[in-house]
Amino acid sequence: MASLQDHVDDDQATTASSDWIKRILKKDYDIELTMPEDRLFPTPSRALYVRWIASLLNSTDPSWYENFDAESSAQPCPQREEIAGLDIGTGASAIYPLLALRLHPQWFMYATEIDATSLCYAHDNLVANQLEDRCKVLQRTPTQSFVPDADELGQRDLDFVMTNPPFFASVHEWQASLSGTGKERPPDSVCTGAQTEMVYEGEGEGGGGDYDFALRLYRESAQAENVRAQWYSVMFGKKASAHRFVAHLQMAQCFNFATFLLGAANRTRRWVVAWSWLEFRPESSISRTESAPPSLNPWPTDYSIPNQSTQSTRCVQGEVMRILSELPPPFEMKWNQTLGSGVCRTTEILWNRSYRRRAKLIAEGKVPPRSQQEISEAKKKPVGLGVEIAVEEERVLVRWRQGSQRVWFESFCGYVHEQLRPLMASGASSSERSTEANAARTGMTSEGETATSSSQHDHGSTIKAKSTTRSEDESIGQADDSTRKRRKIV
Template identity: 35%
Template sequence: METQPIRQTPYDKIDFKALSKKDSNFKQIFHKSSGHLNFQDPETCKTLTKALLKTDFNLELDIPDDRLCPPVPNRWNYVTWIQALIDSTSPDYKAGYDPERKVVGLDIGTGASAIYTLLILRTRPNWHMCVTDVDKKSFDFAARNLALNNMITRTTMLQTTDSISLIPLQYLGVEKLDFTICNPPFFSDEKEMRASMKGENKNWKPNAVCTGSEKEMVCSGGDLGFVTKIVEESLVLREKVTWYSSMLGKLSSTKHVVELLKKNGVTNWAVGCLEPGSVTKRWMVAWSFGDMRPPNHLARFDGIAHEYLPFPTRYKIPLPEDSDMTKASETINAQLSTLDLYWTWDSTTRTGIGRSSQNVWNRAYRREQQRKRKAGEADMHDTNAELKVALALRIRVSEGSSKEILIDWLQGADVQLWESFCGMVHRLFKTAKEQAGKSLEGGVEGGGSEPFVPRARKERF
């Protein structure tokens, strides 16, 4: 029988009628309910989860009745977010999935289903996962599910205890991880959990039954307490993990985590929201001690105050409708080719990538280099291997629904350096815009209604 293609895109909504035609077990429940599924029924939820995993990912699942039955849509949407985060912060600045790149992740508290690990390994065949859990029954079922899907050899499994760290690199036998993924216990005690299950103090009751055990659902401090432990461990491990992340059940917890990161000097983070076609919202936070910068659409979303968002990584320069885009491309390439940085330009895609070890476009630097050249003392470029990148960026001349220059911040920790570069490119097109009788406004995508103007050169705009 022909194998179904593996899903690659996030869920928006589920077509239950179409699903019933693909899975016989789900078909029975769907027809029995006349299309009105009862999500308060554990068997309905379990059958739906199994059907989605089978039809969309060709995965088998076996979970006990007294352990959490994971909703596939929000778990998969979290996985696609993490995968995109890893893809977009590749050391070689590749924009998409690189099948040659070796990636190792950690599923903290994998649960009986091992849902995150199953989804990740199914869709990224060259990735390896480490999985942990403190609960023996959940751990044993996780091992069973990985074996059922022939993935046990691509995992490193460790049953932990409450006294072992959440990111136990020494016990996992790895020196570095590319990411962590986690669905933490959401409640601080059993009373809070029961109240939530009944919908107390909410405008609506939960749309689905929860079969999770107390061990899975409860910990001191709830989701915030659990993720705070991950943050505290990250402050020690730092760049031994490229991207730390966790799902969160409350927006307030998400804000507290971001505040904690900022308090401890973390300047590179990402926040996201999961709304896979239901009233139940979940949030995601990821943070890094490295300087690879994710794009705005992954790191920023509109449903949270600006103070909780990381600094924007895209700068837009809109151009007049009658602009000659070939000339605009030539202008950018000519200007950056004269600078003392590593610059590559693809004329077919009108895209370039630049890397610099310092501000090589300001007047002071260029005058000093001119003086050295006259004196025969001009510095030579560092080799690629020796270059310490202070700023890496991608520039694209876009001619879609509107004509614009797009600058993406790929790497770096110095916000002022990034702003200064944007200001330099901005000025290249300022004169042409003024001559067209229009005011030039560069805007950072996702940055709010106010135009973004580099602080270091504000007076010159």
């Protein structure tokens, strides 16, 4: 089977005929497609959106800690199988459900559509591909919510929501785009879409178009009680709309988001923005787009500690295990020595100055240690920070897996970095390493209490300690329902 990327450039550079599209879909995905002449034909590149969603879900598995295998001898490739997704405005082709179900045999899809003609064709296309049992198509009206309620879906939880909304805010804007008004060159392709597929006038507040559509979905997601999804996503046809929407997420203090760019330079591009109200963080290679400006990307979730010494990975791994094992409950850790990686999580900060001072007083017998009841109560709190650590040949990589507060992640990375500095620093002698390591073990080093900014991140990003917002300083030890109630709806 040819890769999708083999067709992307041709798809976006030429006027794609319906026959050409049908042949590619049949050859690469075994999809039979029947379309009316006055509705939008899908492009095979839409599979990139589906594949990115799959990567996003695999990267944010809520069972990431429980599923970690400390005995495995092979690098795990996590794949979430039983996934339920929703495509808002599926169109006559139902292309996203078709691609999602062909690529992932264990997935189930829901699809909504307001246009009666498109709805009939969407159902027929699912039947023609023998996928009607794995996709439920629902007719909606413009005044109904984008996400159907639990009674209509038959379940309360979705793994993701995706949508390719109308890009234009008015018929006038749409017609101007078709004629090439205001553009340096005429359009590359012929648009066969109906008005319902091309124009979303919205409520006026957001100006209509894809931004207003995304804004409405965001507000539904923030207020959702009946049906909730882990990830909501929108494909934008305008770069300005994507930038504007990311700025809105940040202003509304929704910091767990991801971006994806579909399209090559100097060709038709699409920008996908996804956001989540849960605290499971995707890895930077999935959530950040290298070619996008910093304003469009979320915080990095990878922190790299370079090994500038000649120490072996076995030696570094032993030191990392020692550092982590010395953190008291409710800190939890699983470690795989064969792979040189592990996972950790905690409900409390156990590495800052106050905790280390208390540990010293306990060791001196000046204060009593925590009782088992106190430890048990601490473990019942929500996870405040979850990380994955991998010891590689030239670095130690710390990846943020769970938690809402960046300051916890930065603080932990700074602590581990400072503890490893005596061993991994460039040019340090054996005696210097021994002296500094002993000082670090007894808590005598003055650094490491807060995050450092000296370590480079993947993709050239750098974590910097910054003053946090009021939202970031709120206690992490609150239930998830309480967290949802604190959302700022803008």
